[in-house]
Amino acid sequence: MIVCVCNAIREEELRAAVRRGAPCPRAAYKSLGCQVQCGTCLPCARDVVDEERSKMLSVDARAA
Numbered sequence: 001m002i003v004c005v006c007n008a009i010r011e012e013e014l015r016a017a018v019r020r021g022a023p024c025p026r027a028a029y030k031s032l033g034c035q036v037q038c039g040t041c042l043p044c045a046r047d048v049v050d051e052e053r054s055k056m057l058s059v060d061a062r063a064a
Contacts, residue, residue: 003045004029006037011048018052025049 001011007029014028022028025045029035036042 003048004034004037004041006041007032007034009034009041009045014045014048015052018049019056022049023053 003009003011003014009029009032013032014025017028017031020031022031025042026036028045028049
């Protein structure tokens with residue numbers, strides 16, 4: 001799924017940026033060489049970032 005039409009950022013690219021350490025959509029976009037343009041994507045991008053971070057935290061908690 002395309003999350004950001006302006007930058008053609010796909011959901012999987014955004015998730016990968018979060019797994020590499022991006023804590024928020026703007027940081028994820030920056031790590032992908034982009035920046036937020038119109039901002040319409042931010043609510044969806046936040047949901048994706050939050051979901052991916054939650055997954056990472058639950059895996060870390062299980063490993064501990």
